[in-house]
Amino acid sequence: MLLDFNRLGALRYVLIGIAVLVLMFLVLPIVFIAALSFGSSQWLIFPPPSWTLQWYVELFADPRWLYSALTSLKIAVIVTILSVGLGFLTSLGLNRGNFAGKELLRALFLTPMILPVIVLAVALYALFLRLGLAGTTVGFVIAHLLIALPFSIISISSALDGFDRSIEDAAILCGASPWEARLRVTVPAISHGLFAAAIFSFLASWDEVVLAIFMSSPTLQTLPVKIWTTLRQDLTPVVAAVSTILMVFTLVLMISPVIFRKVRQK
Amino acid sequence: MPGTRPRAVNRRPRGAVPYIVPAFILIVLFFIVPVAMLLLRSVLEPAPGLENYAVFFGSTTYLRVFTNTFLVAGIVTLVAVVIGFPVAWLLAIMPRGWSAVFLAVIILSMWTNLLARTYAWMVLLQRTGVINKMLMALGLIDQPLSLVNNMTGVTIGMVYIMLPFIILPLIGILRAIDPSTLRAAALCGANKWQCFSRVLLPLSMPGIAAGALMVFVMSLGYFVTPSLLGGASSMMLAELIAQLVQSLLNWGLGGAAAFVLLVVTLGLYFVQLRFFNPYSKR
Numbered sequence: 001m002l003l004d005f006n007r008l009g010a011l012r013y014v015l016i017g018i019a020v021l022v023l024m025f026l027v028l029p030i031v032f033i034a035a036l037s038f039g040s041s042q043w044l045i046f047p048p049p050s051w052t053l054q055w056y057v058e059l060f061a062d063p064r065w066l067y068s069a070l071t072s073l074k075i076a077v078i079v080t081i082l083s084v085g086l087g088f089l090t091s092l093g094l095n096r097g098n099f100a101g102k103e104l105l106r107a108l109f110l111t112p113m114i115l116p117v118i119v120l121a122v123a124l125y126a127l128f129l130r131l132g133l134a135g136t137t138v139g140f141v142i143a144h145l146l147i148a149l150p151f152s153i154i155s156i157s158s159a160l161d162g163f164d165r166s167i168e169d170a171a172i173l174c175g176a177s178p179w180e181a182r183l184r185v186t187v188p189a190i191s192h193g194l195f196a197a198a199i200f201s202f203l204a205s206w207d208e209v210v211l212a213i214f215m216s217s218p219t220l221q222t223l224p225v226k227i228w229t230t231l232r233q234d235l236t237p238v239v240a241a242v243s244t245i246l247m248v249f250t251l252v253l254m255i256s257p258v259i260f261r262k263v264r265q266k
Numbered sequence: 267m268p269g270t271r272p273r274a275v276n277r278r279p280r281g282a283v284p285y286i287v288p289a290f291i292l293i294v295l296f297f298i299v300p301v302a303m304l305l306l307r308s309v310l311e312p313a314p315g316l317e318n319y320a321v322f323f324g325s326t327t328y329l330r331v332f333t334n335t336f337l338v339a340g341i342v343t344l345v346a347v348v349i350g351f352p353v354a355w356l357l358a359i360m361p362r363g364w365s366a367v368f369l370a371v372i373i374l375s376m377w378t379n380l381l382a383r384t385y386a387w388m389v390l391l392q393r394t395g396v397i398n399k400m401l402m403a404l405g406l407i408d409q410p411l412s413l414v415n416n417m418t419g420v421t422i423g424m425v426y427i428m429l430p431f432i433i434l435p436l437i438g439i440l441r442a443i444d445p446s447t448l449r450a451a452a453l454c455g456a457n458k459w460q461c462f463s464r465v466l467l468p469l470s471m472p473g474i475a476a477g478a479l480m481v482f483v484m485s486l487g488y489f490v491t492p493s494l495l496g497g498a499s500s501m502m503l504a505e506l507i508a509q510l511v512q513s514l515l516n517w518g519l520g521g522a523a524a525f526v527l528l529v530v531t532l533g534l535y536f537v538q539l540r541f542f543n544p545y546s547k548r
Contacts (some may be wrong), residue, residue, distance in 0.1 A: 116489075
């Protein structure tokens with residue numbers, strides 16, 4: 001009864017009411033920002049007096065926004081490639097290897113995910129100041145890679161766990177070298193895991209704020225850092241425009257695994 | 267007998283170990299070493315000793331940040347559980363198609379850029395923002411409330427960020443409960459409220475505890491949302507650490523504050539793994 005949707009009685013409507021309110025709480029701010037990005041009021045008055053593309057024009061007219069977006073993109077792409085590559089190797093090692101302390105090592109690889117990012121950010125910042133890596137692309141890539149790698153290892157490991165290894169062995173029996181078998185049999189078989197790892201790694205890097213705030217310099221900053229510094233000065237609707245573009249971008253990235261799966265099934 | 271065994275199908279247990287080496291080097295060099303260095307500085311700078319920790323726990327200002335952090339994390343967790351539970355409950359038992367739609371909405375909001383979502387609340391909660399205007403139009407208040415740059419703002423923003431993290435695991439836990447336990451309770455004469463408070467709630471308690479602990483730990487170390495929606499009076503640990511290091515260049519004290527945050531986080535995480543892991547025992 002309490003776990004049977006059709007026999008909840010009046011309680012059903014109470015639950016639906018609460019759930020709808022909570023979902024509105026989750027969604028409306030996002031919709032609100034998207035709406036405001038087309039509003040003419042600089043003071044973000046809602047509903048806006050009239051509609052305009054002014055903030056998007058302002059956004060694209062300022063080369064610093066574009067430059068920081070490109071910086072973000074470049075760093076995220078490098079991080080994604082490294083994260084999927086390293087994640088594949090590491091997952092292979094954790095999946096196939098059998099040695100003392102393996103589970104401890106797996107936990108170690110995932111720790112950057114549970115540790116407060118601020119601790120990692122401050123610690124890396126101190127190290128990078130000494131190494132001269134603060135405010136460099138390399139510094140950004142290393143920092144973001146630490147955050148992205150756990151996502152990669154989780155996605156690829158779970159795909160590898162579901163992969164029947166004897167297929168790889170069969171390829172080797174048929175004369176393939178171990179790496180040939182891995183690249184031509186295993187990799188295609190776990191491609192959904194690799195794809196998920198790529199998406200998660202990309203988003204982890206692309207959305208990273210806290211590490212990026214510490215890694216950035218006045219000349220090199222990612223998009224989130226640019227948004228962060230702008231927000232600390234004023235609530236300009238240009239940020240609403242950037243936010244809206246980012247939300248559409250995330251939406252597309254999120255739907256892509258579903259499309260990827262559909263295409264593969266055909 | 268050479269030749270009968272194909273060359274590579276030996277499953278040498280150690281054969282795959284070298285693959286782990288690159289990631290291991292990365293983690294050691296850029297994770298373990300810097301964090302250890304930071305913690306070392308907390309006991310070495312400006313002079314060796316526990317001076318920094320004495321300062322941290324001896325100063326009312328820092329101690330207030332510390333208690334503030336726990337207070338905010340506690341309130342956020344409580345609110346998130348109370349409003350997240352009914353949603354998870356409904357989603358767990360709803361017809362699949364509808365729950366998939368609801369789930370997609372929750373996951374989408376979770377993956378939307380954090381700064382974009384925090385910005386939304388900065389705009390919504392400001393003195394001339396929609397919420398104040400609505401409350402005034404409804405005649406509930408005469409003067410705009412200050413909803414931002416204080417604890418109210420931080421709490422609203424943080425609950426908003428944390429809700430998906432409590433709803434999603436709870437759905438799994440609630441789906442795993444056998445409905446026949448509730449039918450049995452009803453057959454034995456329990457009314458709805460008794461079924462809820464003495465069967466459903468206790469059965470979902472391990473999941474609630476695990477999810478709540480996770481949200482609490484995440485809230486303790488949060489930086490972005492509290493620093494944008496909070497004010498000087500509602501500062502939390504993460505922002506204090508950033509300020510000590512970036513503006514005051516006090517690495518010793520910053521390291522000490524980071525160490526405190528680290529110990530609390532890892533301690534609570536360990537408690538969760540040991541006592542509340544819903545997947546370990548069943």
